[in-house]
Amino acid sequence: MPLSRRSSISIAVFVLLAVFVGLGYWYESREKTPGQAANTASIDVTSGNDRGPGSLREALFKATAADTEVVIALQVPKITLASTLPPLANAHGIRLVGDEQGTEIDGSTLSTGAVLDVAGANVSIENVRIRDCKATGIVLRGAERFKLQTTTIESCDVGVDVAENSNQIMLERNRFANNRVGVRFAASNRNAVVVKNEFSGHRDAGLWAVRSEPDNGGGSISIRDNRFSKERIGILTANVSVLLERNELLDSQEAAMQLMGTGAVARGNRISRGAAMGIVAENARGVVIEDNEFDGLAAYGIMLKGSADTLVRGNRIHNSGYGLAFVLGTPRNPSSAIDNTIIEPKVTGIDVIGDSPILRGNQVMRPRGLPLKVIDFEPEGGGEKIRSAPFLEGNNFKIGSATVAAGNAKASGGVVQR
Secondary structure (H helix, E strand, C coil): CCCHHHHHHHHHHHHHHHHHHHHHHHHHHHHHHCCCCCCCEEEEECCCCCCCCCCCHHHHHHHHHHEEEEEECCCCCCEECCCCCCCCEEEEEEEEEECCEEEEEEECCCCCCCCCCEEEEEEEEECEEEEEECCCEEECCEEEEEEEEECCCCCCCCCEEECCCCEEEEECEEECCCCCCEECCCCCCCCCCCECEEEEECCEEEEEECCCCCCCCCCCEEEECCCEEECCCCEECCCCCECCCCCCCCCCCEEEEEECCEEEECCCCCCEECCEEEEEEEEECCCCECCEEEECCCCCCEECCCEECCCCCCEEECCCCCEEEEEEECCCCCCECCCCCCCCCCCEEEEEEEECCEEECEEEEEECCEEEEECCEEECCCCCCEEEECCCCEEEEECCEEECCCCCEECCCCECCC
């Protein structure tokens, strides 16, 4: 049956509308890159020069003036800077992306200032290599919702420097190598995460989170699942709230972790090899060290020095020089070692020197030297002797006796009690 004239017109209008919709979708797909919002502008960096058309400097000026989110695509293998770049700041956000091989930014000619200065919110940097900067690779000043990923920073003074007023920071799957400090925090930055990064060969520390007074204003910085190798000190903290979980620290020169002041929790980390200490808690208050594994260390797995109210629980130390040490603690606020296992220490299992910790439920198995050694501390050149009087309960030292040189500790069979 032939179609009526009205039906033919309706079909023609419908087909015409479908064509217009299809053209609209095609045009929109041409304008957008994968994963990029429709209202995002793209700026290509096509020159490796310090300034001029197509340079990174020109792109940053354009990004600052844009009224939408900007993606800066680095389409050159290397950028050489002659002077400090303008900051990365745009109210809508900036995404800086290197090429597939990782664009290198050479900062060797910069005498001062950071290579990249992040001074705004919603900035992300990925697939970039920053090297040979005399100052800082990336500085975060008042940054909010910043992300750094798949980026390398090497041979700088500080890799990433996070100011006190920066929050919601994510550093993920990056590599920091041969800087003085890999990542430095000035405070307990809220919602800051350092995860799955590689740190190696830093002259002072891979990660540094230090302030002079306890910081109670922010949340804990989460530092987890990172790998530190051949560092002078892997992680150094003081008075900054940090949660150190499941990190691997290998071949440290002085200490894998040095925890000072308040705010540190070290849980579930693996510390292996190295010429010195595993974890040193110095002048620490309320620090928690638990469920960590230590092996192949030349010196102590864990040393507490001048510390109080610190909990050492459920750690496993094997094939190392020494197990635990408690030195010059605070008798009124003793630290505690509970349910730790020390296997085959080359010298002493537990040393107590001028301290009175609570030792409960610990095991020292197959020691080559003494399982427990308790001595008073005598200052050089004279002075009042500081007694050691540990509280001992339910420990199993697997040896006929333990050397007790001070206090009321008493050895009995394989178990030391008080």
